[in-house]
Amino acid sequence: MPLDPQALGKALNENLTLHSTLCRREAGAFQQAVRGSEDVVVACTQEKRLFGELGQQTEGAVAPIRFVNIRETGGWSRDARDAMPKLAALLAAAKLPEPEPVPTVTYKSAGRLLVIGPLELAERFAAVAGDVLDVTIFSRGGSGAQERRFPVMGGRIEQLDGWLGAFQLRWSQDNPIDLDLCTRCNACVAACPEGAIGLDYQVNLQACKSHRACVKACDVAGAIDFTRAPVAHEEQFDLVLDLRQQPAFLRHAPPQGYFHLPPGEATGAQALETVVRLRELVGEFEKPKFFAYKQKLCAHSRNEQVGCNACIDICSAEAITSDKSRQQVKVNANLCVGCGACTTVCPTGAMTYAYPKPGEQGARIKTLLATYERAGGLAPILLLHSQERGQAQVEELGRAARVGAAQGVPANVIPLALWHVASTGIEVWLAAVAQGAAHVAVLATGEEAPQYLDALRAQMDVAQAVLAGLGYAGLHFSLLHARDANELDAELQLLRQRRGAVPAVRGRFAVTADKRATLDLALDHLAEQALARPDAIALPAAAPFGNILVDKDKCTLCLSCVGACPASALQDNPQQPQLRLVEGNCVQCGLCATTCPEQAITLQPRLLLTPERKQPRVLNEAKPYGCVRCGKPFGTLKAVEAMMAKLAGHAMFQGAALERLKMCGDCRVIDIYSATDESKITDL
Structure with a gap:
């Protein structure tokens, strides 16, 4: 890589020494660095494991070690010689503290695996996982193996729900043949005169004429009983492998611990990967609680009236449900996959992303943009991508550029990995533009739920309308689609030309945990520096203001x-x-x-x-309406007139009762008691 240590050091206010073979003969320099007290940033992620082990083996090593990839993200690119500002920005961001710890969600799995599907196929998977996992098979039948090594249940599945370590299966045993007792001798198949029993050992009750020859043939095993009423069963499992064509969970993000392999995909690399993952899921596991919820800010419901359903509608894991009686939504942290889409569409900031927190994510973006500008970079473009598939595409593109097979990441495109691309929204994007980003691009790789992409487009339309209304020329936001590195390369070459205007004076404010406060800070700065200042800007329907x-x-x-x-x-x-x-x-x-x-x-x-x-x-x-008895205002003229018009024909509001509607609450009570006393005197 054509690195310029002096230019990088000047941007970072540090003296830098370039090591080109640090993981081999220059490793002593790394060991010397980790004996100090300052943070050590290693600008290579390929040898992360090697440097981690080397740091542990170094006597007196106390310095925290962080890693950042500057090779595939810009060092290997046709623009590499112009990429020093970007590399300086990536190095500066890597020195920031790690996100603060957040509450965690715990899963406990004892390895109880439920395999659902054709018996023969289910037994093959059970055979390669049964040495580690406690396997139970649920099947509607099938020939299976002669040796019965695993419990087999059969019937009609009523419900399957839950998550890793807590799946609940409810089914009814409605077939006359008990697959767990069945020896698969095929005597019932041969004995049935209608051919109503197949090799799946299920009785076709439409074809059966009640000869019961199969019952007599199965007398020893006793597996067939036509008088048995459907029996409801319920059992818990830790893991589920579903081999049916139609999955049990139709949502885009199924629960952790559930794996779906339709028959056409139950072989090859994907099947092997699934079995390996299943075998690893025994023990206790933790994940961050990705969200924080403030009920008093929530616009979901008031007085059992529903207003905003944005988070419920967008959640691809179906982890968010309505609780109108408590005027809030409920989030099942066990089902939450941490996409953050609910936090980006929430208009009030009642739902916020917690790992990293908004302030931590904002500080990273601000550091990237400020360092890039200080190093002499122009028109920075933020590329927000997922830390798995998106990161893999960026790295593959960089390797292809190294051998001349691609152009690589442009010099002014700064990649930023997110847990999920749906976890940032309009307040972060507008803050980035206010702080100098000429464009913000979000990379979709095909793993995102369709509703996530719709929400991102809608928010980009709102943000673009704001900037256009303020006179900032150009396109500031885009949603990129790339299934592989080649498509990403083409998208990035087009992206380098999408440069929107930015404020002449960069915003120095910080992103806060309060979404509305961050929006106000960004909007105020953008409006203050705007070339146009209309009284109001019309916005699309998705606007949060x-x-x-x-x-x-x-x-x-x-x-x-x-x-x-x-x-x-x-x-x-x-x-x-x-x-x-x-x-x-x-x-x-x-x-x-x-x-x-x-x-x-x-x-x-x-x-x-x-x-x-x-x-x-x-x-x-409106004009206040005064009590006809004491003169005290207790409502509005229009409200009292509307009330009297609606109740005038009611049997309970005739005569004096209707006249009392014109009185305040106190006088109404006095008038009722006065009328009661007068009636008593008349009776006497």
Whole structure:
């Protein structure tokens, strides 16, 4: 690689020495470095294991060791000589502290494996896993092997749910032949005059004429009983291998511990990989709890009225469900796969990504962009990709560029690995543009759920509309699709030309854990530096901010919308009948429109740029209605008139009762008791 240690050192404010054979004859330099107290960054991930072992074997080694790949990400590229700013940025980001520990989710597996599918195929898989795992087979039948080595259950599966270490199988035994007792002697097959029993040892009850010759033929084994009623069974397993054509879980992200191999894929490398993974899943395992949830910010429901379902609709693992009675959503941490899509579509920030936390991810992006600019780089492009398949494509592309088979990652494209590409959204992207990113690209490799890509496109449309409205020319966001390194190479060559305008003064703010606060910081900086400053920018329907329109002819100022608003955007006025809006707080969840009994509310997605955005604005007001007895205001004229119009024909509200609707609560009680006393005097 054509590395320039002086240029890199200047950008990092350090004196650097270039080692070209550090993993072999220059290893002593590494050992000397790890004896110090400062962090050691090794700019090579291929020999991570070697350096890790070498560090452990070095006496007095105390320095933390971190690794970063600068070879495939830019050192091996046709632009390698111009890539020093990017490499400096990658080195600087590698020196940042590791993400803080977060709560974990624990799985415990004793190795109880359920194999579902054709008996012969199921027995083959059980044979190669049975020395490690406790295997049970569930099959509708099949010839199978002569030697019965594993328990076989049969019947109709009613339900299969759960996750690694806690799968629950419910089934009913509805076939006259008990496969666990069956010896597969085939006597029943030969005895059946209708041929209603096949080699799958299932009785076709439509063809059976009740001769019961099979029962007599199976007298010794006693495996056939037509009088046996379907029996419900339930059992727990730690792992599931499903060999049927149709999987038990149709969701895009099945639970951990569940593996689906349809018959056409049950051989070869994929089958071998599945068996290896199954054998490894015995013991206790942990994963980060990827999300944090703040119920009081949630716009899902109020008063059992549903407003926002964004997180429920997008979750590909079906880990999020509604709990309207508690005005919140529930997340099953055992099913959560950590994609983070729920956090990016959440308009309020009630759901946030926890590993890494928003501030840690923001600090990484800010460091990359600031170091790149300080090193003389121009028009940086952030390439957000997954840390598995996306990372593999980037590395494969770099190796191809090394031998001239590809162009490699362009000098101004900075790859950033994420646990999942759906884990960042509009607030992170706009913050990146405010801090100098000329473009933010998200790489989809085919492993993402379709709804994730739809959500990413929708958010990119909103973010692009904001920047276009502020006068920032060019395209700032794109969703790339690449199934392999060749397609990625072509996409990146087109990407290098997609450069949007950025603020003249870079934003120095930090991404916070509060999504709305980060959005406000980014928007305020972008608006302050904008070439255009309209009063408002119209936005697509997916926008997490906007206006509320009230039909004043319908609105009675009942203020039920104020009680439903989760963001304190809608407010009342304690001094007089008014409905007010702080537009900057509105998340466009729709709870107000759902709650409004008069259907007087309409949402208007937009970004207001005037100072009024953060100030209460009156949407509707009315004259107060004074009690006809004491004169104290207790409602609005329109509300009282609407109430009287609706109740005038009711049998309970006639005469004096209807007149009491014009009184405040106190006077209404006094009037009722006064009327009661007068009636008693009349009776006397």
